[in-house]
Amino acid sequence: MADAVWLVGVDMTPFGRFPDRDLLDLGSAAALGALSDAGLSIHDVDVLAAGNVFQAASGVGQRLLQQIGQTGIPVFNVVNACATGATALRTAIMAIRAGEAEVALAVGMEQMGKAGLLPTSLDPGWTPGTFTPAGRDGSVMDTGGVLGAAQMPAVFATAGLEYAFRHGGVHFAQFAKVAEKNHAHSTLNPLAQYRKRFTYDEIWAAPMIAFPNNALMCAPTGDGAAAVVVVSGERLASLSDEQRRRAVKISASVLTSDPWSDAGEALPDFNTLTRNAAVAAYEEAGVTPADLDLVELHDCFATAELLHYDNLMLCAPGEAGRFIDEGHPWRDGTLPVNVSGGLLSKGHPVAATGIAGIYEVATHLRGEAGDRQIPGATVGLAHVLGLGSSCGVHILERGAP
Amino acid sequence: MTARIPIVDYLVIDDGEPYLVAHEAVGSGALTFTRRNADPVSGEPGFVPRRLATTGTVRAFTVVHRDAPGVEVPYASVVVALDGGGVVRGRLVGTSRHPRNVATIERVRLTTFVAGVDDHGTEAIAFAFEPDAAGVAVAGGGDGDG
Numbered sequence: 001m002a003d004a005v006w007l008v009g010v011d012m013t014p015f016g017r018f019p020d021r022d023l024l025d026l027g028s029a030a031a032l033g034a035l036s037d038a039g040l041s042i043h044d045v046d047v048l049a050a051g052n053v054f055q056a057a058s059g060v061g062q063r064l065l066q067q068i069g070q071t072g073i074p075v076f077n078v079v080n081a082c083a084t085g086a087t088a089l090r091t092a093i094m095a096i097r098a099g100e101a102e103v104a105l106a107v108g109m110e111q112m113g114k115a116g117l118l119p120t121s122l123d124p125g126w127t128p129g130t131f132t133p134a135g136r137d138g139s140v141m142d143t144g145g146v147l148g149a150a151q152m153p154a155v156f157a158t159a160g161l162e163y164a165f166r167h168g169g170v171h172f173a174q175f176a177k178v179a180e181k182n183h184a185h186s187t188l189n190p191l192a193q194y195r196k197r198f199t200y201d202e203i204w205a206a207p208m209i210a211f212p213n214n215a216l217m218c219a220p221t222g223d224g225a226a227a228v229v230v231v232s233g234e235r236l237a238s239l240s241d242e243q244r245r246r247a248v249k250i251s252a253s254v255l256t257s258d259p260w261s262d263a264g265e266a267l268p269d270f271n272t273l274t275r276n277a278a279v280a281a282y283e284e285a286g287v288t289p290a291d292l293d294l295v296e297l298h299d300c301f302a303t304a305e306l307l308h309y310d311n312l313m314l315c316a317p318g319e320a321g322r323f324i325d326e327g328h329p330w331r332d333g334t335l336p337v338n339v340s341g342g343l344l345s346k347g348h349p350v351a352a353t354g355i356a357g358i359y360e361v362a363t364h365l366r367g368e369a370g371d372r373q374i375p376g377a378t379v380g381l382a383h384v385l386g387l388g389s390s391c392g393v394h395i396l397e398r399g400a401p
Numbered sequence: 402m403t404a405r406i407p408i409v410d411y412l413v414i415d416d417g418e419p420y421l422v423a424h425e426a427v428g429s430g431a432l433t434f435t436r437r438n439a440d441p442v443s444g445e446p447g448f449v450p451r452r453l454a455t456t457g458t459v460r461a462f463t464v465v466h467r468d469a470p471g472v473e474v475p476y477a478s479v480v481v482a483l484d485g486g487g488v489v490r491g492r493l494v495g496t497s498r499h500p501r502n503v504a505t506i507e508r509v510r511l512t513t514f515v516a517g518v519d520d521h522g523t524e525a526i527a528f529a530f531e532p533d534a535a536g537v538a539v540a541g542g543g544d545g546d547g
Contacts (some may be wrong), residue, residue, distance in 0.1 A: 036513075070511045129520040139408060140406055145469060147408070147527060147528070149463050149468070149481065151469065155477060158463045160478060209467050211463055260442050262432065263482070265433060266488045267488075
């Protein structure tokens, strides 16, 4: 087993829509905030992992360093759909574990504005002047919506109803309860994009997007950034008592992709790679789901959260419906899930999301989460899933060596 | 006679009843609709075409109310496990789109429709599914607005 890697600094910007700021303003704010939180400077950093999706070809990490300090360190620009932030952190951790760095900075930053439905096609609705077979399926026109549903809300809606087909006790109501919980949780989070509580009836009545996901069951797009500073155990030992007291142990860092599935071309399998990541993470950390005090998981849609109760083994197999019905994932339940408000209400600036989950868990483990603090939290899990697919799971634990 | 072309190369429309054809990996038997360079399971090269059944069982569905510009909504979308192998996604047509109804549709069969016409009058033929027999009630869609 490799030596432990420690989180010593973390920060995030508010999530929302900030047309008066650009991507680098957002990334700089999070990076400088995390360095300040760590009590370190950019001159202490040995490597930068920079996550961004929508400007990924523009050397975002180097452009960020131009804003916060061009020290000449190696930069890894990473993109992995909605798992981009977690991938940046994973990259930073690997650099430390490999002995290439003692201090690493991982940043996830995104500026999307109000992007609406995120298409899975590059050119939805496009019809050419002359039909000519092209691409790996020999298509003659865009097939999105023609050969069934291809937009994100619909893809995750279908996955949710596949779970309902396989297991009892899951109907529209269970998905609505997920949204009710996360919108309620967000009212305590000053960094959330939305902080409005909705009644169950209001959620039930929201405009439908793709059954069962309606408008209050879909994460909003937006702008934001999050950053984390991680160090080796040796470097941690050189820091002050206060820095060590606030350090959070990264007990597991796992990234998976989707193995072959016979249905994968019709409906991406979000379950197997998540379960694989969870199994590996629990083993690496030496903990079980019963040890967790809080979980931040990837609720891009309400249907997704329900799946991941099961995939992350927070409930017994097939019991996700009962898990939400009995109130377990509420902040006062047996295993609080998405006390930040989740993507559904905190927001989902894609590349920032993975590190924002780390921010939330670490802040609770440090006992610094204010009104939304989960009392006595010592172990937490952060999960993200990027369509394509990638899954990142990190397990964090309170306590310095 | 109007010229026709399949919307994707795995739909066959030129010799009688339309059907789908998959790439079957020689090593593992995995079925794919998109062209691959090696078996996704074994990593070895080698595929043969395999004609698939035109009937199957609904594995999951959604009813889409908002989609990209130009896509007519609402519509029902189903994931179908074809009899004998192959899982594919398509629209469900020929029945009510309300979730309470779609959730009762278990058996479906392949059908086709004109998805578009190009500047030369050539029709792009797409596939969809329609109910094949009396439905069997399943979980998941019994509540909520469609």
